[in-house]
Amino acid sequence: MKLAVIPGDGIGPEVVREGLKVLQGVVPTAEFTEYDLGAARWHRTGELLPDSVLRELREHDAILLGAVGDPTVPSGILERGLLLRLRFELDHHVNLRPARLYPGVAGPLAGDKAVDLVVLREGTEGPYAGNGGLLRKDTPHEIATEVSLNTYFGVERVVRDAFERAARRPRKHLTLVHKTNVLTHAGQLWSRVVEEVSMEYLDVTVAYCHIDAAMIYLVTDPARFDVVVTDNLFGDIFTDLAAAVSGGIGLAASGNLDVSRTNPSMFEPVHGSAPDIAGTGTADPTATVLSIALLLDHQGLPEAARRVEAAVAFDLATRQSGSVSRTTAIGDRLAALASS
Amino acid sequence: MKLAVIPGDGIGPEVVREGLKVLQGVVPTAEFTEYDLGAARWHRTGELLPDSVLRELREHDAILLGAVGDPTVPSGILERGLLLRLRFELDHHVNLRPARLYPGVAGPLAGDKAVDLVVLREGTEGPYAGNGGLLRKDTPHEIATEVSLNTYFGVERVVRDAFERAARRPRKHLTLVHKTNVLTHAGQLWSRVVEEVSMEYLDVTVAYCHIDAAMIYLVTDPARFDVVVTDNLFGDIFTDLAAAVSGGIGLAASGNLDVSRTNPSMFEPVHGSAPDIAGTGTADPTATVLSIALLLDHQGLPEAARRVEAAVAFDLATRQSGSVSRTTAIGDRLAALASS
Ligand SMILES: CC(C)[C@H](C(=O)O)[C@@H](O)C(=O)O
Ligand SMILES: CC(C)[C@H](C(=O)O)[C@@H](O)C(=O)O
Numbered sequence: 221m222k223l224a225v226i227p228g229d230g231i232g233p234e235v236v237r238e239g240l241k242v243l244q245g246v247v248p249t250a251e252f253t254e255y256d257l258g259a260a261r262w263h264r265t266g267e268l269l270p271d272s273v274l275r276e277l278r279e280h281d282a283i284l285l286g287a288v289g290d291p292t293v294p295s296g297i298l299e300r301g302l303l304l305r306l307r308f309e310l311d312h313h314v315n316l317r318p319a320r321l322y323p324g325v326a327g328p329l330a331g332d333k334a335v336d337l338v339v340l341r342e343g344t345e346g347p348y349a350g351n352g353g354l355l356r357k358d359t360p361h362e363i364a365t366e367v368s369l370n371t372y373f374g375v376e377r378v379v380r381d382a383f384e385r386a387a388r389r390p391r392k393h394l395t396l397v398h399k400t401n402v403l404t405h406a407g408q409l410w411s412r413v414v415e416e417v418s419m420e421y422l423d424v425t426v427a428y429c430h431i432d433a434a435m436i437y438l439v440t441d442p443a444r445f446d447v448v449v450t451d452n453l454f455g456d457i458f459t460d461l462a463a464a465v466s467g468g469i470g471l472a473a474s475g476n477l478d479v480s481r482t483n484p485s486m487f488e489p490v491h492g493s494a495p496d497i498a499g500t501g502t503a504d505p506t507a508t509v510l511s512i513a514l515l516l517d518h519q520g521l522p523e524a525a526r527r528v529e530a531a532v533a534f535d536l537a538t539r540q541s542g543s544v545s546r547t548t549a550i551g552d553r554l555a556a557l558a559s560s
Numbered sequence: 561m562k563l564a565v566i567p568g569d570g571i572g573p574e575v576v577r578e579g580l581k582v583l584q585g586v587v588p589t590a591e592f593t594e595y596d597l598g599a600a601r602w603h604r605t606g607e608l609l610p611d612s613v614l615r616e617l618r619e620h621d622a623i624l625l626g627a628v629g630d631p632t633v634p635s636g637i638l639e640r641g642l643l644l645r646l647r648f649e650l651d652h653h654v655n656l657r658p659a660r661l662y663p664g665v666a667g668p669l670a671g672d673k674a675v676d677l678v679v680l681r682e683g684t685e686g687p688y689a690g691n692g693g694l695l696r697k698d699t700p701h702e703i704a705t706e707v708s709l710n711t712y713f714g715v716e717r718v719v720r721d722a723f724e725r726a727a728r729r730p731r732k733h734l735t736l737v738h739k740t741n742v743l744t745h746a747g748q749l750w751s752r753v754v755e756e757v758s759m760e761y762l763d764v765t766v767a768y769c770h771i772d773a774a775m776i777y778l779v780t781d782p783a784r785f786d787v788v789v790t791d792n793l794f795g796d797i798f799t800d801l802a803a804a805v806s807g808g809i810g811l812a813a814s815g816n817l818d819v820s821r822t823n824p825s826m827f828e829p830v831h832g833s834a835p836d837i838a839g840t841g842t843a844d845p846t847a848t849v850l851s852i853a854l855l856l857d858h859q860g861l862p863e864a865a866r867r868v869e870a871a872v873a874f875d876l877a878t879r880q881s882g883s884v885s886r887t888t889a890i891g892d893r894l895a896a897l898a899s900s
Contacts, residue, residue, distance in 0.1 A: 227772035299741040330670045346685075352708070352745040361713040364749040368692070372702040399793070401639040403691040410703040439779060439804050440666045453739070457797060464779050503689035536618045 221250045221519060222534045223279040224280040224484070230493025230504035231547075238505035239284060239318055239512050243530070245470025245559030246516070246524040257288035257302060257324065258288035258521025259493070268301035274309060275290065282515050283486040283526035287493040289544045300350065304382070307343050310483040315341040315455060315513060317490065318428075319462035319472065327467050329439060335466040338389075339444040341455025342381040343476055345374045346406075349453040370451070375413045381479050382449035383421040385532075394418075394447035395427045397454055410451070434458060463490055471536075473510035475518060485488050485518050487511040503547050506532055509554050531557035561590045564620040564824070565886070568598040571843035571887075572626025576846035578626060578891025579594060579852050586856070586864040588875065596643060598628035599758070599833070603766075608641035614649060618823060620857050623650075625828040626848065630835050641694030642692065647683050650823040652816035653714065654721050655681035656796060656854060657830065659802035664877035667807050669779060675806040677785040680722040681795025683816055685714045686746075688792040707832025710746045715753045721819050722789035723761040731835075733786035734758075734786070735767045737774045737794055750791070778805055803830055813899035814859060825858050827851040843887050846872055849894050862899075871897035886893060 227233035248531055255273055260267055277283060283306075288298050306312070321327050321335040351367040367388065379396075385392040390501050396414045400407025411428070420425050427444075429437065431454045437444055450458060463472035472490035489507030497503055509530055516525035531554045539545060565580065567573035583590055595898065601607055617623060623646075628638050646652070719736075726734040736754045740747025740807040751768070758766050764784040767784075769777065771794045790798060793824050803812035810831035811840055829847030837843055837894050850872055856865035871894045879885060 252841055285655055286745075295741045296744045296747070300744065304742070309890075321586040326670075328669055330666075347708075348742055350744075352743070354745050354748065356749075358752070360712050362749055364688075364710040364745040365687075366708040366743045366746045367682075367709075368687075368706040368708070370704040370706075372700050376700075399796070401635045401707045402644070402688055402796075403692070404636045404640065404690075404705045405694050407636070408694065408697075412698070432796045435775065435797055435801040436804040437808065439801070440808075453742075455782060456739070456742075456772045461775040461779070461801070464776040468780075469776065511696075 221247055221282070222280045223250055224250050224256050224283045226257050226283065226285040226288075227254065227266050227492060228286040229260055229496045230287055231292050232258070232288065234288040234498070234501070234503050235489060235505040235508040236277060236284060236331060238547060239508035241551045242509050242528060242558050245469060245555040246527060247521065259290040259293045261299060262298065263505045266329055266539040268298065269305050273460055278483060280311070284306070284485050284511070284515065285486055285488040287491060289493045304348060304350070306486060307476050310476070310486065311478045312343045312486060314378050314477040314479050315343040316475040316477055317341060317455070317459040317462070317472065318335050319459070319466040322536040323465040324470070324539060324540070325467040325471065327465055329465055332483065333442055333465070333478050335462070337440040337442070337448060337454055337462060338385065339448045339450065339459050339462060340378055340385065341450055342374060342378045342452050345371060346452035350515050353418050356387060366402070368406055368451075368453075370409050370411065372413065372473040375410055376417065377479065378405070378412045379449055380416050383417050383424055383446055386424045386447040387421050389446060393427065393448040394424050394426045395429050395445055395448050396430050397431055397450040397458055399431050399454070400428070401430065406451070414449070416548050431457065438462060449508050458538055459490065469507070470504045471506050471510065473507050473514055475514040477518060482485065487515040500547050501548065502544060504545070505547055506536070507550050528554070528558045561587055561622070562620045564594050564617050564623045564626040565592045566596050566597050566623065566628075568596065568626040568628040568661060568833060569600055569630050570627055570835045570838040572598070572628065572833050574838070574841070574843050574887050575829060575845040576624060576626040578894070579848035579889060581891045582849050582868060583852050584831055584897050585895040586867060587861065599630040599633045599638060599654055602638065603826065606705075608638065618650070619676040620824050622824050622859060624824040624855065625826055626818065626849070627829065627831060629833045635811050644688060644690070644882070646826060647816050650826065651818045651820070652683045653824060654718050654817040654819050655683040655818055656815040657681060657802070657812065659799070661806040662811075662873055662876040665807040666804055666880060669805055671731040673782055673805070674783040675802070676800060677782065677788060678723065678725065679716055679788045679790065679795055679799050679802060681790055681799060682718045682792050685709050685711060686792035706897045708743070708791075708793075710748055710749050712753065715750055716757065717819065719753045719789055725756050725844065727761050731786040732764045733767070734764050735769050735785055735788050737769050737771055737790040737798055739771050739789055739794070740752055740768070741770065746791070747847040756787070757872040761776050765836060770837040771797065772822045773803060778802060799830065809847070810844045811846050813847050813854055815851065815854040817858060827855040832838060841886050841888065842884060844885070845887055845891050846876070868894070868898045
């Protein structure tokens with residue numbers, strides 16, 4: 221397995237180091253090549269994602285990204301020029317984001333509210349297409365547009381993968397999250413596709429939920445969700461709240477998948493570069509390690525993936541509440557557990 | 561005060577009756593005219609909002625709406641044809657939605673997390689403009705677009721009102737919620753307007769928060785928000801979660817304001833018509849009563865508004881936990897408290 225690694229900025233390199241430790245434990249033959257991308261490189265050279273680097277990234281089996289960004293980079297630069305560019309260039313149409321409240325983890329909700337869901341967020345179109353503009357900029361007559369582009373092609377492939385995954389889960393339940401009553405054009409397309417594809421997966425039950433109502437359910441009854449499929453922007457919002465109710469983005473993993481396997485998929489913790497704690501050795505690498513599990517699954521190594529997840533579950537269940545674990549200590553523990 | 565009343569469907573008429581009871585207690589001279597709009601009328605006549613009715617509505621000082629809808633009306637019909645049409649025709653550019661966790665109310669969050677914020681959601685543009693379309697409908701080459709339209713005119717007036725309100729609150733803090741790092745065109749406009757208007761309100765502190773991060777903060781640290789200003793769609797999502805963490809949409813009030821007072825403003829509970837409990841006499845009219853308080857404020861009767869709010873606060877703090885209060889009993893109590 222040839223892996224491209226983008227450690228990035230802030231705590232990125234720290235959590236990536238532990239993730240690789242765990243990966244090497246379960247796949248000793250994995251090879252890594254590091255790529256220097258992110259805020260630091262941009263500050264130094266003005267470069268975001270040189271074409272030559274993109275070409276090299278394509279030659280790998282998968283990509284692991286830590287986190288990029290620091291507060292001195294203007295908003296939008298790294299997002300458009302690096303993170304979203306990677307997703308779009310590498311056709312990462314399924315943004316896979318599981319959310320699970322592990323035993324031993326204190327969530328923000330009162331009572332014991334089980335969370336065990338997986339979101340398939342469309343990753344290459346919708347409001348993220350970058351389509352829109354400004355007219356009469358910087359005048360009192362300015363108009364700004366943002367165009368959400370939704371294609372049958374793009375919606376069908378993520379919906380189909382969502383049904384595939386739902387069919388393999390015990391509950392076999394799929395929820396479309398959208399705002400079909402207001403965004404009626406895109407809503408019609410999404411609804412039609414879900415209805416069509418559902419005909420091929422008769423054992424999967426299907427539900428629909430408006431994005432606003434979904435926010436309420438995530439804090440009052442998260443167990444109603446099993447597999448969730450949604451558009452790029454609603455997915456961004458839904459997955460942050462889903463992460464919050466399952467213990468925080470510090471534990472949230474994600475995979476940016478090209479399900480067709482034409483391009484390497486990319487795995488990254490959902491959290492950012494957390495400049496405030498960078499260098500203190502206290503960043504929690506668990507989200508990165510769980511992203512490694514997604515990577516192993518995608519690379520056809522489900523047994524290794526389950527071992528990594530089991531290691532995380534054991535570690536979270538046995539952590540002393542209130543005790544601070546150092547980044548490297550957690551990595552060492554998880555690597556030992558996963559490879560034992 | 562001449563009030564147009566749209567009781568609507570399901571529990572709408574039940575909660576409106578109690579709201580009017582409270583209003584009559586504090587403003588005995590208020591006059592009401594009922595308008596029959598909603599799912600029932602649509603089923604009977606196919607009509608949503610006849611022009612003649614719209615003309616009559618305009619002749620009133622304010623509008624009170626209960627809730628419209630039932631599960632047999634296809635999604636989008638009442639939304640586009642009635643609810644959103646009212647907001648757009650009557651230029652309800654400030655959708656005002658306070659969220660407050662009252663003492664005595666059990667929220668879904670662990671621990672005691674104070675919530676006391678007010679959202680100003682833009683109400684007449686953004687992704688709700690209805691702009692978009694379908695190409696190659698019902699084919700495998702279908703494309704659906706949704707265009708978010710944002711004007712300086714539209715953004716400035718809601719941002720200005722948000723600063724006005726922030727300046728009158730003890731904390732004097734305003735947060736712009738958006739997704740400026742991805743929706744860069746609309747994001748630039750919103751950011752510029754907030755920066756510009758902030759120059760006129762030097763005692764108001766200003767923060768920015770991405771909509772996805774805002775979801776996390778609402779469940780981990782809702783006290784960071786005081787006044788929130790945001791676009792139509794983000795506001796829809798933010799306010800449902802804000803309502804959830806302050807005890808549920810059963811308590812959430814809203815005002816659809818034309819701040820210029822050219823058209824009557826409209827007040828409504830955020831909850832829907834709840835057909836499952838309609839007719840059982842158990843709907844909680846509190847959200848409607850709190851919407852009456854917003855109405856009184858808007859009509860220049862702040863003392864009456866404070867009395868209604870104080871009545872609600874007292875009632876919520878003294879309700880027996882677990883005991884079911886009947887709709888009319890709550891209304892009677894609140895009317896007596898507010899007018900005493
Ligand atoms: C950084 C940003 C562009 C990104 C997104 O909006 O997709 C992030 O919020 C995420 O969820 O991965
Ligand atoms: C019913 C629907 C059109 C409406 C909206 O999206 O604005 C509702 O969710 C609300 O928040 O008032």
